[in-house]
Amino acid sequence: VSRALHAEWTKLRTVPGPGWLLLAAIALTAAVGAIAANAVSCPAGGCQVDPAKVSLTGIDLGQAIVAMVAVTAVSGEYSTGMIRLTLVATPRRWLVLTAKAAVVGAAALATGAVAALLSVISGRLLLDGHGIDPAHGYQTLSLANGTVLRAAAGSALYLVLIALLGLGIAAAIRDSAVSIGVVLGLLYLFPIVAGVVGDADWKRHLDQISPMVAGMYIQATTDLRSLPLAPWQGLGVLAAWAAGALLAGGLLLGLRDA
Amino acid sequence: MSVLTPYRSSLALGNSGFAQLLWAEWTKFRTVRGWVIGMAAGALVFVGLGVLTAKGSQCGVPPTAANPSGACPAPATGPDGEWVSDAFYFVRQPLGTSGSITVRVTSLTGLYATHAGSAVPGEIPTADLTPGVQPWAKAGIIIKASATAGSAYAAMMVTGDHGVRMQWDFTNDAAGLAGKVSAASPRWLRLTRSGHVIRGYDSADGTHWTLVGTATLAGLPSVTPAGLFAASPGYSANSTSLGGSSSKGGPALATGTFDNVSRQGAWPVGRWSGQDIQEPADNALQASAQGYRETGGTFTVSGSGDIAPAGGDAGATIGQTLAGTFAGLVAVVVIGVMFMTVEYRRGLIRTTFAASPRRGRVLAAKAGVLAAVTFVAGLVAVAIVIPVGEHLLRENGWPIYPTSALTEARIAVGTVALLAVAAVLALAVGTLLRRSAGAVTAVIAGIVLPYLLAILSGVLPAAAEEWLVRVTPAAAFAIQQSVPAYPQVDASYTPGNGYFPLAPWAGFAELCAWAALALGIAVLVLRRRDV
Numbered sequence: 001v002s003r004a005l006h007a008e009w010t011k012l013r014t015v016p017g018p019g020w021l022l023l024a025a026i027a028l029t030a031a032v033g034a035i036a037a038n039a040v041s042c043p044a045g046g047c048q049v050d051p052a053k054v055s056l057t058g059i060d061l062g063q064a065i066v067a068m069v070a071v072t073a074v075s076g077e078y079s080t081g082m083i084r085l086t087l088v089a090t091p092r093r094w095l096v097l098t099a100k101a102a103v104v105g106a107a108a109l110a111t112g113a114v115a116a117l118l119s120v121i122s123g124r125l126l127l128d129g130h131g132i133d134p135a136h137g138y139q140t141l142s143l144a145n146g147t148v149l150r151a152a153a154g155s156a157l158y159l160v161l162i163a164l165l166g167l168g169i170a171a172a173i174r175d176s177a178v179s180i181g182v183v184l185g186l187l188y189l190f191p192i193v194a195g196v197v198g199d200a201d202w203k204r205h206l207d208q209i210s211p212m213v214a215g216m217y218i219q220a221t222t223d224l225r226s227l228p229l230a231p232w233q234g235l236g237v238l239a240a241w242a243a244g245a246l247l248a249g250g251l252l253l254g255l256r257d258a
Numbered sequence: 259m260s261v262l263t264p265y266r267s268s269l270a271l272g273n274s275g276f277a278q279l280l281w282a283e284w285t286k287f288r289t290v291r292g293w294v295i296g297m298a299a300g301a302l303v304f305v306g307l308g309v310l311t312a313k314g315s316q317c318g319v320p321p322t323a324a325n326p327s328g329a330c331p332a333p334a335t336g337p338d339g340e341w342v343s344d345a346f347y348f349v350r351q352p353l354g355t356s357g358s359i360t361v362r363v364t365s366l367t368g369l370y371a372t373h374a375g376s377a378v379p380g381e382i383p384t385a386d387l388t389p390g391v392q393p394w395a396k397a398g399i400i401i402k403a404s405a406t407a408g409s410a411y412a413a414m415m416v417t418g419d420h421g422v423r424m425q426w427d428f429t430n431d432a433a434g435l436a437g438k439v440s441a442a443s444p445r446w447l448r449l450t451r452s453g454h455v456i457r458g459y460d461s462a463d464g465t466h467w468t469l470v471g472t473a474t475l476a477g478l479p480s481v482t483p484a485g486l487f488a489a490s491p492g493y494s495a496n497s498t499s500l501g502g503s504s505s506k507g508g509p510a511l512a513t514g515t516f517d518n519v520s521r522q523g524a525w526p527v528g529r530w531s532g533q534d535i536q537e538p539a540d541n542a543l544q545a546s547a548q549g550y551r552e553t554g555g556t557f558t559v560s561g562s563g564d565i566a567p568a569g570g571d572a573g574a575t576i577g578q579t580l581a582g583t584f585a586g587l588v589a590v591v592v593i594g595v596m597f598m599t600v601e602y603r604r605g606l607i608r609t610t611f612a613a614s615p616r617r618g619r620v621l622a623a624k625a626g627v628l629a630a631v632t633f634v635a636g637l638v639a640v641a642i643v644i645p646v647g648e649h650l651l652r653e654n655g656w657p658i659y660p661t662s663a664l665t666e667a668r669i670a671v672g673t674v675a676l677l678a679v680a681a682v683l684a685l686a687v688g689t690l691l692r693r694s695a696g697a698v699t700a701v702i703a704g705i706v707l708p709y710l711l712a713i714l715s716g717v718l719p720a721a722a723e724e725w726l727v728r729v730t731p732a733a734a735f736a737i738q739q740s741v742p743a744y745p746q747v748d749a750s751y752t753p754g755n756g757y758f759p760l761a762p763w764a765g766f767a768e769l770c771a772w773a774a775l776a777l778g779i780a781v782l783v784l785r786r787r788d789v
Contacts, residue, residue, distance in 0.1 A: 037720040061707060068699040075695065079603055177599065177694030178296070181592035184702045188710055189584050193307055195713050195754070196581040202314045 004099035005091050015076075018069045022107060025065035026115045029058030033119035037126040038108045046115065051141050052151040052221040053120030053121025059219070062115055062213075067183045070104050073156050074249075075176035083258050093253045101167055108163035110155030118145075118154050147221040152234060154218030161235070162187075163217065164242040171249025186241070187212040197236055204228045211241040279614055279623040287627055289602075301639040307582030308643035312650035315574070317657075333572045334408035334536070334658035335392075336428040337476075339571065339660045340577045343372040344407035345563025345590040348400070349550045350460065353484035358450035359525020360547030361486065361557075363416050363463065364441045364459065365515040366394050370493035371508030371543070373743035384547050387511065390455035391418035391676045394566070394748055397514025397559060399449050401456055403478050412456040414447040416514070422447070423746070424458035425451060426569050430660050431746040434460040438489055438544035444489075454478050464518070485530065486550070490562035491748065495752075495756035509543050509562055509596050516557040536563070546732050566747045570756070573657035575740035577756060579647025583673055583738070584706060586639065586646040590632050590677050597628055602678040602692045608789050621689060624707040625777065628685055630673030634753025636674035644670055659741055663678060671768055672737030679766075680705060683731065686776035690783055705769075712753040720752060727753050731772045736765025 019140050036057040040049055077083040090096050124141040141150045164184075170179040181183050190210030194203045207213045217227050217234030223231070229237065287293055321328035337343040353359075360411035368391035369384065398415030411553040412426035414434075420424070422434030422445055439445045455474050459467040494507030532550045541561055550559040571684035601607040614620050644666075648658055661669070688697040711725040727733050743751045751757040758765055 034721065057711075059712060061703060064703045068695050072693075072695045090657070126563045135558050175292075175596075177592045177596045177698050178292075180695045180698045181588050181702070182698065184706070185585065185588040188702070188706045189307075189588070191710060191714055192584050192706075193581050194309060196578055196698065197311045197314055 001095065001099070001124035003191065004095050005102055007086075007089065008096075008099045008201060011082075012073060017072065018107070021065055021069050022111045025062045025111050026118065028065065030118035030122060032058035032061050033098045034058075036124060040127060045242075046074075047140040049085075049127075050129050050220060050222045051123060051142040052120070052148045053143060053219045055119045055127070056151060056155050056219050058115065058117060058119055059158060059216075061190065062111075063159060066108050066159045066163050067166040067187070068180055070108070071098060071170040071179045071185060072176055073104050073184060074170035075165055075179050077173055078174045080178060087258050089154045094250055096247070097167075097171060097253055099248050101164055104163050104167055105160045108159045109156055111168060112159035113153075115159075116152040118156045120148065128223035150231065151219045151221050152229040154231065157235060158215050158218055158238065161238045161242045165211065165238070165245045168242065168245025168249035169249070172245070172252045214238060261772045262558040263631050271728040276619060276623065279619055280626055282613070283620075283623045285629040287597065287631060296589055296593050297635050300586045300593075302636045302638075303589070303647075304582035304586035304639040305627055305643045307585055307648065308579045308647045311446060311581040312579055312654070313768040315578075315651065315654055315656065317573070327534070327655065328659055329655035330573060333568045334662060336408050336567070337410045338427065338429060338764065339662070340429065341568040341659060342408055343564045343568045344394075344409075345486045345492075346489050346565055347548045347559055347561030348402075348405070348483065348485060348531050348533045348535050349544065349557065349559055350405075350483040350485035350533060351482045351525060351527045353401060353451060354524025354526060356479050356520065357525060358448060359361045359401075359484060360446065360448040360518070360520045360522075361399055361516045362444050362446050363397060363439050363514055363516055364444045365420065366391060366395060366416050366439050366512060368392055368490055368510055369492075369547075370484065370510035370513045373494065379479060379784060384511075384543070387470055387543075390488050390493075391512065392416070392493060392510050392748075393419035394564070395510065395512035395747065396423075396514055397486075397516075398560075400449050400483065400487045400565075401451055401478075401482060401484040402481055402787045403475065405483055405505070405533060405535060408550075410475040411565070411690070412449065412475060414449050414458040414460065414470065415445070415487075415521065418490075420746075421458045422470065424460075424473075425746065426456070426473035426755070427475065427564070428565065429744065430471070430473065431744075432458075434458075434468070435462060435471040437622055439575040440637065450454055451484075468552045476523060477737045478682075480738040481526070486516055486519070486559050487564045487565075488555055488559040490514045490563040490567055491566070494748075511543060511560055511562050513545050513558060514561065514562040517555055519555065519557060528641075531662040534561075558687050564747075565570050565742050566627065567742075569747065569749055570659040570741035573659055574651045574657045575756065576644060576648065576661050576666055577738040578651070579644050579749050580640070580669070580738055581734075582639075582643065582672055586636060587680055587705065590636075590681040591684040592698055593630055594632075594681035595688035595694055597624060598685055598688040599694040599697065603694075605778055611789055618781045619775070621685075621781055621784060625682045625685055632681045633674055636677045637671075640670045640674055662754065665740070668762060669738055672762065676734045676737055676766060676769060679734070679769050680731075683769070683773040683776055686773065686780040689780040690776070704729045704772075705734075708754075709735055713748070714754065723753055724759050727758055727765075727769075731769045733758070733765040734769035 033055050036054050040054055091232055166183045169183050173179040191213050192208055194206040197203050214229055214234040215238030218231045218232055220227055317330040318328045319330055333341040334344050352763050369387035370390055371387055372451045395418040396415040398413055400411055400413035402411035403409040410427055414424050416439040417423055421436035424432045444462045448459040450457050457469045457472050461467045490510040490512035492507050534548055548560050548562055684701045687701050689695045707728040708726040712726045739758050739762055743757045
């Protein structure tokens with residue numbers, strides 16, 4: 001097992017793409033979060049800003065890059081034919097997928113942790129100047145606060161689950177363009193369709209099963225009662241999607257010729 | 259001495275025109291099964307999502323004898339066919355084909371409720387109202403084709419925050435004197451009718467008059483009601499920052515004080531009578547709050563409601579049937595990227611460039627084929643989903659916002675063109691990056707993500723939302739805007755509610771500019787680099 005892990009880690013490490021992309025994911029996540037925090041304005045009548053959620057807006061964009069890295073970790077091997085070598089070296093295909101999941105998941109976790117940390121810091125620095133301060137009944141954004149910590153750590157876990165979802169789908173589909181299209185479609189289409197549906201019940205159900213919307217509930221720190229799901233339940237929905245994708249990917253990997 | 263002639267093939271020169279190139283690219287597209295299936299699947303999901311969302315939306319009110327199915331009632335329609343609200347208090351008497359009315363307005367005051375009442379009329383006692391004039395509260399003089407809601411009219415009015423206005427037929431609005439009205443600075447208003455033409459004048463002193471606007475009301479009967487009116491749109495506090503979905507508000511009342519009322523010309527009856535024109539649906543004010551009083555030539559008129567375009571909130575729009583646009587978009591972006599990147603992966607690009615060394619033309623041919631295929635597939639999808647979706651929405655009790663044939667064509671063809679241009683953008687980005695995953699991510703994150711962040715309320719502040727749909731390729735979704743925004747109506751004009759900051763074709767041009775830019779860079783890069 002450790003050799004399979006080491007092999008996957010070497011593959012991820014020695015290709016320049018993933019490293020730079022994950023760095024870009026961190027930078028873009030923090031930048032978008034800072035822009036969003038900077039754009040907040042609080043009118044005199046009071047505002048309903050969720051400071052943690054605003055600071056972590058960048059995850060919306062960062063997830064696309066993390067998904068892309070995860071997808072290419074699998075589909076890249078198919079496009080170069082490397083997968084045959086991999087499977088000759090490690091014939092147990094579930095082990096290959098598990099090792100890939102562990103390595104890519106760890107990379108996503110590290111990316112997410114740094115990105116979330118930077119986002120919270122920039123949010124703390126910027127939001128104070130935009131009326132999100134103790135004078136308006138807000139606590140200063142701090143990881144010492146349990147719910148803020150949950151939002152930040154949950155965002156990192158969110159990226160891990162997105163990576164696993166991408167990995168599973170890529171293992172099932174094998175083509176990189178189609179895989180990333182399916183992953184991003186799955187993430188972004190649910191909220192857009194939910195926005196058009198006129199029926200409130202339908203909308204609620206769509207939000208409950210949407211991997212992105214439900215998963216993002218982990219970032220909510222205010223007005224939790226109005227959410228269709230509790231934060232951890234929401235992340236559970238995304239985990240179910242990721243597990244389903246990995247299962248499908250693993251089964252197809254086991255059944256098919258490489 | 260013999261001259262050596264170099265070898266020339268005896269075969270006729272092959273045709274290497276652009277048409278051949280297009281044909282070659284079409285053959286490539288047609289013979290890859292995955293792309294054809296992908297394009298068909300994209301169209302299918304496009305239609306499927308539209309049908310599904312239409313089927314899943316219900317609009318209903320408690321059934322009554324007049325409306326046994328319980329379908330949502332459609333609002334009144336104005337002279338141009340758009341939905342209007344037409345509710346106000348009218349102090350009127352008949353006016354013949356030529357004549358004029360002049361008044362002096364000395365005050366405009368208002369009361370409003372901070373919460374919406376229940377459906378029970380008269381639930382909110384006048385004593386519970388807060389004093390304050392709504393920005394578009396109106397009081398003034400009006401000539402109207404009939405007392406029926408939605409009939410043609412022309413009116414001169416003072417407003418809460420927008421000075422003197424002349425408005426006619428709901429959509430037209432011309433500004434007169436600025437500033438608020440008060441006893442110290444009264445406003446004189448005059449409307450003159452000659453046949454179908456109505457002119458509005460205003461004055462600060464009653465002697466120097468300025469023409470504000472001229473309205474031609476087609477089909478104005480020879481004798482029409484005319485007189486004084488007051489109306490006030492409801493109070494609403496939309497939180498304009500994050501969490502913009504929440505709004506609170508209630509009905510409002512405007513009271514105008516008029517004196518120096520004088521009439522010239524054909525006023526056959528010469529006696530005033532008051533009438534409440536169409537109680538607004540959400541009006542929970544006490545009936546006694548509206549009305550008029552005359553004491554010694556001074557009229558006090560109180561009314562609730564609005565005379566203005568109503569927007570699309572009361573029903574569904576054509577654009578709502580196009581919920582699947584994004585599924586189609588993802589499909590064409592994936593195919594557009596692969597149309598190029600697969601050539602690199604398989605090495606076919608070398609053969610392609612050996613056969614046609616002018617690389618810009620190859621890219622142009624690819625773009626042409628891709629755009630044409632996408633356009634045809636999209637056109638089929640839109641031609642199915644709009645009528646089917648509209649039918650399903652109607653069946654589910656939704657009144658559909660009336661859209662002119664031209665607007666409907668703009669929404670339908672614009673959506674298809676949007677998909678075609680997005681495919682070309684994807685092709686160009688695929689050419690630049692040569693990597694499928696990166697190109698697909700970049701294009702989807704560039705088009706779909708800004709739109710998503712802009713329409714999901716509570717994610718970004720309003721200013722950031724507007725900026726996103728102004729500068730990114732997502733601006734193109736303005737082409738799907740079904741309901742126009744009117745400056746003379748206060749409403750929440752956000753992307754989430756279906757209103758875009760750019761005009762429809764300007765937004766689409768923005769996407770075209772992005773695609774042209776990417777294509778231009780792709781041609782430059784293609785020329786300079788090795789295959």
